[in-house]
Amino acid sequence: MHLLVCGGTGCRASESNLILESLKRELEEKGLSSEVQVIMTGCFGFCEKGPVVKVMPDNTFYVHVKPEDAGIIVAEHVIKGRPVQRLLYVDPKSKEQVPDSKHMGFYRKQIRIALRNCGFINPENIDEYIARDGYASLGKCISELTPADVIDIIKKSGLRGRGGAGFPTGLKWEIASKNKADQKYVVCNADEGDPGAFMDRSVLEGDPHSVLEAMTICGYAIGASKGLIYIRAEYPLAIHRLKIALKQSKEYGLLGKNIFGTDFNFDIELRYGAGAFVCGEETALISSMEGRRGEPTNKPPFPAEKGFFGKPSNVNNVETFANIPVIISKGWEWFSSIGTEKSKGTKVFALAGKINNVGLIEVPMGTTLREIIFEIGGGIKNGKKFKAVQTGGPSGGCLTEKHLDTPIDFDNLVAAGSMMGSGGMIVMDEDDCMVSIAKFFLAFTVEESCGKCAPCRVGNKRLLELLTHITKGNGTMADIDRLKNMCNVIKDTSLCGLGQTSPNPVLSTINNFMDEYVAHVTEKRCPAGSCRELMKYSIIVDKCVGCTACARGCPVNAISGERKGPHFIDQEKCIKCGACFEKCKFGAVLIK
Amino acid sequence: MSTTIKIELRQQDLKKIHEICDSFNNEPLELINILHKTQEHFGYLPAEIQDAVADKLNISTAQVYGVVTFYSFFTMTPKGKHPISICMGTACYVRGAERILDEFKKELGLQVGQTTPDGKFSLSSLRCVGACGLAPVVIVGNKTYGRVAPDDVKAILKEYE
Ligand SMILES: Cc1cc2nc3c(=O)[nH]c(=O)nc-3n(C[C@H](O)[C@H](O)[C@H](O)COP(=O)(O)O)c2cc1C
Ligand code: SF4
């Protein structure tokens, strides 16, 4: 029997490490330490209900576990074989307890390829990775296949880059392999800049060896002997686990000189990012790895020709790499049978926002948004109404009700005015104002623009100003046209992908929620009731007891009234700070 | 926003900087790694430290300053004893992170990037800490607080009084 404790960032934040210790202690006391293993794994994906503990081999899935539950888990489940009913997941629809993860709606529609080992193995132990066929694909490539064979398999599999743009991975490798040089590099992009996404981080935390194995396979295929992982310094746990993984695979001779006894050498080094979104862009990433400011350069030359230190460099995303070993072991035919015509395989999404089951999911390409949001995600939180889902982060857009049945893949998302991006998926409900969401992303872009080119540096700032203007109730219809025009100019004239896609959140919200923009500028009203400056505060006379708390709290003396009598708010003076609402203990202040 | 702080580098500080630079063979290409290590040691990267690094690597201070100011991970002001970070990732934003940030600003009288005069608290924002299930998320030192409501802010600060 195994007890798996989730060691993903979310569960660790809820102190899952204490659960691990308590379980170990309980087992020790009962003299069971040698028979039952307790393992801290990577993310199970079901972050909403964390901390999660899973009992194998029966797949019993315990949610919201506390350290003090360790005793009962060991006494009841481990010793007597009776699952602890009160810790089981309760299906929100049937209101029944679900005995194991196989029967949970959250997992039923998922296919786990990139996340195959996350939540199953101890990421700090290479033997567990090897026990699940780890490094067998590398062995097969080096001993049975030529580099050209490997590239051919990846090409035929139809794998496209998971870092955003969806460039065919096999083709990228082929280009890099054809460029002749004394030194080439394999670069893993683990910068994960999308604010609200944690896919790559979870793969690195839960299954670091799969990325190391894939990078080595790539090195063999393109003729590189050096690999670099560019990772954010803000990911201490992922860095820690990568360092352990690197050390172990070197000890096992799976990295370093003469891998598998052949003359193939490959080594991997970590390079740290320092918090700049633009460094996810591959040319900026390379300047950053060279110790400079992460400013993008014109392409061509692409990194495959001139990359790190001017040498051919193949840049791929973490999740792209995580797919490689499975494609080699199970074959391209298998991989390409999953997904849609032009997008093969699966995609990992970080599902978050106003949704019941926040978590990390992996679904076949072609799954619809409806399936993701309402079946896997369990629908909208607090019974509210679905409004929009944002994909692609700051480069993407908002999709609405009418896109719910679109099968999602690279091309369909672009056609719908958004993009795949790296896999952030934020669900929004009726209380979210779409103008504010556009403003949120623009504020992000303005902060993250590297400033090298004017359309992005200046243009996005102007966009943000206009949006702020509108959310304060100062906008006009002409401003909406101005927004659109400026968006198009920025898209067309910016140097790198950041500027070229930064207007997407604005354009897609204008396209899909024009009425909301119009309400802000013509009626000075925020339909979602979220823009503070557009709210109207008033006092419900029947509820007001005349305690004067609001009048004393108002910083501009806009409230008048006698003690013990009803109070009134002077709309002319009100600055909509909300102080009266906070002060009132009787719920007499109405916001509309 | 950031006020300039004048500090005097002690002999041992200078020695530490040189040690760090030497460990990277004084290679300007390793500037970011050198700055990571330096910030790890000193807690922040004031102008005087940047000067010393530039001298040692034989590059201009402007180059060092350019890198320090480009990356948000590097800071030129010391963090508080209890650094407070509010996640402003999209998931936290749609679950009300902005109101939490406003509440902290109000309670502490600080803007993002500032530190209280007594050096106790500093306020910063981050982007997705990977715990979106717990949104909105606040981190104080090494402790993570999940599902924070504006009303919780006072109680959180009290823990560190
Ligand atoms: C502004 C910007 C940010 C990006 N951020 C990331 C990122 O965080 N992670 C990533 O893998 N790719 C990112 N990309 C895409 C990379 O430039 C590159 O296309 C990708 O790493 C290639 O890997 P793939 O083919 O495996 O997707 C970003 C691109 C742009 C323009
Ligand atoms: S588009 Fe923006 S981020 Fe890209 S190079 Fe221009 S200024 Fe820098």
Ligand code: FES
């Ligand atoms: S957005 Fe805050 S933890 Fe992910």
